[in-house]
Structures are given as structure tokens and as C-alpha cells.
Amino acid sequence: MDDKSLREAFQATGYIVRADPRVGDVKHVLRVGATHPLLDTALTAHGHASWAFLTAWNPHARARSARTNERLQRSLRDLLEARGHPSVSAVGVADDRSWFEESLFVPGMSRDEARRLGALFLQKAVLWGRVGGVAELLWCQEPPLS
Numbered sequence: 001m002d003d004k005s006l007r008e009a010f011q012a013t014g015y016i017v018r019a020d021p022r023v024g025d026v027k028h029v030l031r032v033g034a035t036h037p038l039l040d041t042a043l044t045a046h047g048h049a050s051w052a053f054l055t056a057w058n059p060h061a062r063a064r065s066a067r068t069n070e071r072l073q074r075s076l077r078d079l080l081e082a083r084g085h086p087s088v089s090a091v092g093v094a095d096d097r098s099w100f101e102e103s104l105f106v107p108g109m110s111r112d113e114a115r116r117l118g119a120l121f122l123q124k125a126v127l128w129g130r131v132g133g134v135a136e137l138l139w140c141q142e143p144p145l146s
Contacts, residue, residue, distance in 0.1 A: 006061060010137050012095045015053050015127050017105040020088040022046055030135050040131040048107040050130040052114035057101040059122030073102055076121055115140055
């Protein structure tokens with residue numbers, strides 16, 4: 001996938017955080033460039049000012065087998081737990097429903113750590129945000145040309 005197509009794919013994705021007490025017991029659908037006031041309220045109530053939406057699926061934006069993706073995702077979840085970052089089950093879904101990637105929503109994660117973890121798991125980009133701000137796409141590898 002070329003850089004322009006990749007950027008378009010990230011823009012045309014719903015980043016779904018499944019209902020959990022840490023996010024106000026409701027499902028949230030995050031979008032690149034959008035604010036998410038209900039999520040902000042839930043995160044603030046738990047003392048968080050930032051968040052990350054991460055996956056280990058499909059490194060280098062290349063499709064992998066279900067078995068490989070499950071193994072990689074388990075490694076990401078284990079690493080987050082070892083670093084003291086509880087996560088919430090999430091999934092990224094293409095607007096046209098042509099693909100999805102199981103993911104993890106991580107309250108309280110810094111921008112730098114989100115980018116480092118994305119790079120560690122060979123992701124092209126991760127979604128990151130702060131309370132009161134918009135969801136940002138952080139490039140973990142060479143950024144695509146605008």
C-alpha cells in the first residue's frame with residue numbers, strides 16, 4: 001500500500017473502544033482529527049490526561065495470519081501489563097468493513113511511549129490523544145508525504 005493510500009485508510013477507520021468501567025462503561029468510536037468529550041470526561045474521572053490506541057496486528061501494514069496476529073497482540077498486552085499500563089479491549093474497523101484489527105486502548109499513555117510501542121511492534125502509525133484535544137495519528141516509521 002502506498003503512503004497516500006495508507007493515510008486514507010487510517011482516516012477511513014473507526015477506532016472502537018469497547019465498553020469498560022475505565023471509559024465510562026460505554027463504547028466510544030474515535031476518529032482521526034476529532035474530539036471525544038464523553039471519553040475525556042471518563043478519563044478525567046480516572047485521573048488520566050492522555051491515551052493511546054495500539055495494535056500489534058499486521059506489522060508493516062501487511063496482512064498476517066490470525067494465529068500470528070493473536071500471538072503478536074498477546075505480546076503487546078503482556079508488555080503493557082508488565083509496564084503497569086492496564087488496557088481496554090478495542091478494535092479498528094475500516095469504514096467499508098473490508099478489514100479490522102483487534103486493538104488495545106491505553107488510558108494515561110504518553111505520546112512518546114505510544115510512538116515507541118508502535119515502532120516496537122512494527123506499526124506504521126498509532127492513534128493518540130489528550131483530554132480536550134483531537135485524536136492524532138502518530139507515525140512510527142517514515143511519515144508519508146502529504
